[in-house]
Amino acid sequence: MLGGLPVTAVIVRSSANISAGGRTKAAAFLHGVFLLVAALLLAPFLNRIPLAALASVLMMVGFKLAHPKVFRHMYSLGKTQVLPFVITIVAILSTDLLIGVAVGLVTGLFFVLRANYHSALELRQDGTHQYLLRFKRELTFVNKARLARLLDSLPQGSTLILDGALVTFIDHDVLEVIRNFEESAPLRQIQVSERNFDNPVLRAQT
Known part of the structure; x- marks a missing residue:
């Protein structure tokens, strides 16, 4: 009160x-x-x-x-889990609880975005000049820069398959990168095809 x-x-x-x-x-x-x-x-x-x-x-x-076994367990989960854990503890002890929790939230958000940034796209070479670009989760503006770099890295005269089997949402900015690449691909003799893009969310945006 x-x-x-x-x-x-x-x-x-x-x-x-x-x-x-x-x-x-x-x-x-x-x-x-x-x-x-x-x-x-x-x-x-x-x-x-x-x-x-x-x-x-x-x-x-x-x-x-804060039992030692908690620290051992967090360490066993890898650096993406133990670093936010340790940074939060240090921030709380160095400042106060509210600031420390805020620092921990920002740190955790950074690692979540970082994990999504690296795992959302997978480019695999299926043959000499055949490539498969698989979208593995929701694609947001965070993935736009990496997608553009992957598409730019494709050699001239190659064949690319865009697989949307595992994605349920594609941000408009990301979709714009894909469409711009499809329009410019013939200039580099790159053949582009799509598969598993029959999801209503994706179809509505395309």
């Missing part, structure tokens, strides 16, 4: 709830009810609990959240 933001306590309460055996949404609801009842009816008794005891409980829960 006074505008307080209990950000630091949210993950601790969730962890304590899970440790106590909570498994469903009802556990989260009842947890909130118990906290409300305790704050309204048991405040005099809660104030008698030494702060050192409460701090020790909080430290124990925090240690479980």
Whole structure:
């Protein structure tokens, strides 16, 4: 009611709830009810609990959240997972919780865009002058520059197949790159054909 933001306590309460055996949404609801009842009816008794005891409980829960096995698990997932994890921790310890979380979100977003940038397109050479360009996921403006480079890298006199079997959406900017390439391909003696572009989303844009 006074505008307080209990950000630091949210993950601790969730962890304590899970440790106590909570498994469903009802556990989260009842947890909130118990906290409300305790704050309204048991405040005099809660104030008698030494702060050192409460701090020790909080430290124990925090240690479980930052257990060494958590770091080992994140490290085993690869640098795309461990780097945002470590950067977030360092940012929180160096600044404060809100700034650290914001830095972690931006870092995580960067790695998500980076992963999409590299995995959305796959250019494979099927023969001497035959190439297959497979669109593996949604193509947005992020993929536009890489798509243009892949198309420009095709040698003169080659054959290109554009495969849209795995894509459900192509951004207008990306589609414009494809159409411009198809129009200019004859100048480089490149034959272009499309397959699996019968998706309604793709057909509507083409």
